[in-house]
Amino acid sequence: MFNRNDLHRHKKTYQHQLANQLVTAVIVLDAGLKIQYLNPAAEALLIKSFNKLFNLPLIEVIPHSTLDPARLMQVIESGQEFSDSDVSVQLGDHFKFTAEVTASATEFSHQPHVLLELKRVDQQKQISAEAFQQQQWESARDLIRGLAHEIKNPLGGLRGAAQLLTKELNSEQQEYTAMIIEQADRLRNLVDRLLGPNQLPKMEVQNIHLVLEKVSQLVAFDNEKNIRIVRDYDPSIPDIAFDADKLQQAILNIVNNAVQVIEPGSSITLKTRVASNQTINGKRVRLTIVISIIDYGPGIPEDIQDTIFYPMVSGRSNGTGLGLAISQTLVNQHKGKLSCSSRPGRTEFTLLLPISEENTL
Ligand SMILES: Nc1ncnc2c1ncn2[C@@H]1O[C@H](COP(=O)(O)OP(=O)(O)O)[C@@H](O)[C@H]1O
Ligand SMILES: [Mg+2]
The missing domain is CATH 1.10.287 (Helix Hairpins)
Known part of the structure; x- marks a missing residue:
């Protein structure tokens, strides 16, 4: 049997271990809103170690956030907790995240403190x-x-x-x-x-650049506008299983749309890379091939940006609106993802294809 002291130690061990393993970032502030404690999740979120941040005012560590210090002071004064499910935090120039924040009052060594719990929600x-x-x-x-x-x-x-x-x-x-x-x-x-395409894809293990080269050839073949194709390939990309005709069609539809809108003599970039930890339809995929098709034309009209992959959505008076819907179906048949981001001057279509054990053997 445990005696009281054993039980106390036992509990402490668990508590310590738990704080270290929590996915939620935990920050403890004193009454001056200075950092007194961070768990490892908080260190990871703020990209700094506890040693560097100890006793620094929170406002100095995250100067740009929608978290109001006055509200944190209120927590200390009134003892009432508050939560905000949409706090955005800007760290440095390039890193920004959204978090769900709960602040509650607590005491350490008989002094009032604030316990902040932050959970990142933007990925979700x-x-x-x-x-x-x-x-x-x-x-x-x-x-x-x-x-x-x-x-x-x-x-x-x-x-x-x-x-x-x-x-x-x-x-x-x-x-x-x-x-x-x-x-x-x-x-x-x-x-x-x-x-839409009704035949099942014929999968063969091969190199994705063959497809991009074929597309380039087809563009060059019928090139009234004198469009230049710029290749930016990662030659180390492994071969994977895919249906070359189908992916060629998918990419050609995208390239043709660009050709239709860009200025004569301008260029289209075909870029390939490998990326890790991408999400495809809500699932995390460890390794993917990323194919980007980039043009520097007028961009997709804003009113159809959210629906361009739907059939019958077209920004052209004589368009059928089927090209991208077909591309999307073909990419889905490869368990991939097709997405797009566009603004005037730059439109990028991104095609992700999973690299898995199943499709590289
Ligand atoms: N690279 C691009 N730049 C500007 N707009 C684009 C681009 N790609 C697609 N679009 C817009 O998306 C629409 C839908 O394309 P698509 O599905 O191929 O149908 P369609 O070409 O028959 O109109 C196009 O009509 C065009 O307005
Ligand atoms: Mg089209």
Whole structure:
């Protein structure tokens, strides 16, 4: 059996260990809002060690945040805790994060202190926004597929009937049935494209640069605008399994959109890299190939930026809005992710492809 002292020591051991392992950053401030304690998660979040930060005023350590020191003082004075689920903190020039913060009053050595708990939420936010986008996109695609099927079936009957009718008509009247058949074929073509790629990909282990070289060739082949393709490849990228035709189509659709809007004589950059710890549809992937297609044109019109991957969304008067929807489907077939960021002067499409044991063997 434990006696009281053993139990006390036992508890202390656990408490110490727990504070060290918490994912939540814990910061203890004294009544002057000076840092008295940081757990390792807090050291990691602030990118500095406890030794460097001990006894420094919090306001000096994070001068740019939406956390109000006056409210922390209130916690000490009133003993009431407060929480804020959307505190943004700027550390240095390039690092910014959003955190959920709880501040509560506590006492150490009979002195009032504030206990701050910070949990980063921006990564989580990004993951759920992505999952939401993916869902939206899938339901839009299902809707359009359903509709396309509904059109396709009667269309077959319509065309067949017109063909039969042709035989009964004189040559002048046959012009009308020919017109019906021609227009039915046009609709069928559209519907087939709406239904999207229907063959399963033929996966082969190969090098991704082959695809990019093929795309460059195709652009050079029909190059009225004299567009220059700039290659920025990472030659160390390992071979992975993919369907070369499908990825070529996916990338060509993206490149063609850029070609359509950029100035004659300008350039498009094809860049490849390996990146670690990316998220694809809400899942963390340890290693990925990153293919970026960058142009320096006018950018995607703001009103369609959130929906460009949906079928039928186009910023061009004669566009079908199918190119990027098809690219998205093809990339999804490879368990990859296609995203885009655009502003006037720079548009970047990013294609992530997982490198896994499963697709490199
Ligand atoms: N690199 C780009 N720069 C500017 N706008 C773009 C770019 N890529 C795509 N877009 C916009 O996205 C729209 C959708 O593209 P897409 O799905 O290929 O359909 P479509 O080319 O038939 O319009 C384009 O009409 C265009 O407005
Ligand atoms: Mg297009």
